[in-house]
Amino acid sequence: MTQRVVVLGAGFGGLEATSLLSEEFGDELDVVLIDKTAGFVFGFSKLDVMFGRSIPEQVFHPYANIVKPGVRFVQAEITAIDAAAKRVETTVGAFEADFLVIALGADYDVARTQGLAEAGHEFYSEAGAFALPDTLAAFEGGDVVIGITAGPFKCPPAPSETALMLDAMLRQRGIRDSSTITLVMPFPRPIPPSPDASAALLATFEERGITWHPDTGVRSLDAAARVARLGDGSTLPFDLYLGVPVHRVPAVVEASGLTVDGWIPVDPRTLETSWPDVYAVGDCASVGTPRAGVFAERQGATAARRIAARVRGESGDALYDGRGVCYVEFGGEEIGRVEVAFFEGRPHGSMEGPSLELAAEKREFGASRIKRWFGREWTPALAE
Template sequence: MKSRVLILGAGFGGLELATLLSEALGEGADVTVVDRRDSFVFGYSRIDVMFGKTTLDDVSLPYAAFEKPGIRLVKETITAIDATAKRVTTDGGTYEADFLVIALGADYDMAATPGLVEHGNEFYSDAGADRLRDVFPGFNSGPVIVGICGFPYKCPPGPSECALTLHHYLTERGIRKDCDITFVSPLSSPMPASAEMAQALMESFEEFGIRLLKQRTVIRLEPGLAVLDDGTELPFALFLGVPKHQPPQVVIDSGLTEDGWVPIDLSTLETRFPGVYAIGDMAATGLPKSGTFAESAAHCVSTSILAKLRGSNAQLNTGQGTCIVEYGDGRVSYAQLDFLTGPKLEAIYHPPSIAGKRFKQGFDETRRSRWFNL
């Protein structure tokens, strides 16, 4: 028996869920994926874009290449979500579903940090990373701030990755001695989920002369000046910011959010509306907002949907994922995390190495092949 599944968003979670349902049901699947974009970009690719190692075009994977039995991916903009009726309106029409999965990720609230747009740069969006690709070559001296403007945010070690890569970039250009780097974070450590990764990052910061200001948030930018939530004022010649995150406005308008995010049953990812799930960055899981955690959530939701269709057993959310840190000098470190399958968090840390770079490349290649047949 076919049952209509509607997936909003074609990111890590949406692509993996659609793939899993196609593998299980084949042409018997009736799955529609809605996304307003033309292509998919791995978030970790932006670090290479911003530092001129590649271009946005080169890392963009067209959704036209996502072809799976029983799956239809449409490019439309979502204008309304009715979770009670499991009905979604887009600029192309109206969709009704038996199962609705919202996987729209998190958007950026630039206005939440006054002066960010006028006086700073953000590196978490595709456009922001692409813009910095042109900014960096013209920067030659002065203090640089890598600053986080709100919590939670995607990819907890991402700003550390930026600071480390910036150090090596400036060193290669021969101007590191003329540039101070300060990293401002609201967290108590660069990577709370892995004490070993956090310690290694802090040791690298000390080795490379990167100043770390913990448990502080950038709340405002003025010309050449960043103001923190404790009143500290830091001068800068270049500001690289992580904007405040929030769910997409259409999700907020739907009434699905509470305290800023979409509440779910952590073990099943189901919202308070039966048959409506939320996975990925906009869900209030308390876990890192990262693509691999959206993938593990997709595995959970796929088994839940299949259980209701076939009477099989659903699997609980494992809360498993991997956080990868690019050091900018050819080395990569990563931590494999397991939040929910045991009595406590399990973290396996792999120090920065060339082997870590190969792991990252394999991670990328596996998903390119699985989702886009590349």
């Protein structure tokens, strides 16, 4: 009888896990990939749309286009997860599995930050980022605050990228001198595990007149006074507020009793949960690495390799290495490359660039994933 792997969530982790299992087994394994959305969008593509480099249709990759041996995509809302039984309830029926991979990411709790919905703009969701081009185009100058409420949050470099891309946009439009940009982050430096990358960003902030406000988060927005109230008791005036909301696991994960301290606990090297043959990868899991796609991708691959060994009746020895590489926009056409490692002693990282050459490497990163996961050619937007 054909064994079944059910993968919940079609982000970096889910897409990589299903791709690897298809390569290993083809039609000999039944792989079901379930996601409530119709397609995939890179995190960096949201910024491309937000700053007018692309339009949503150019960065959207429909899951219906996935044609891989042994893999079928189901678009449905997941309503319950029974980890002990490896059974999943959805809006289109129930699915039972021999192996279960939970890769449902993190949701955004906008309501947790008073005033964010009324006075600010969140830019981390697709809907939020895709709604911002007209807002940014209409901005005539003033005080901009880019604020993080609290950690952990997805893609730690993204708020810094947003500040630098906004700086470039305002300079291009000739209104930078009549504007301020302040970045508020609850970390002592922009990319904590990489002193080199953080130093490069802080030097660029100083060069471009971007104010860095570390070690505190935004607690609330006062819509009437147009000020952001910070955790350290200070306030910042704003004409435009771009916010990163509080992150949390999807409600169905919490309701299913899978979490401890808000996230799914796993063995950080194997991604196994406390339930046999149930794995959790990516942003919903408590792994000890940043919540970013490049880490979820390697976690998904590790889980898939361990499942592949179990299907063959072998003892799996694949281990997650806690490493990741990400690309950081510095505005204009320059890209930095950050490589970090978390399981090799104290977390540490290195920085290369920024440079024009690394922009091509970043485009290849995106193009290669779409080729692997969706089987088609695609080129990310170029910086202008």
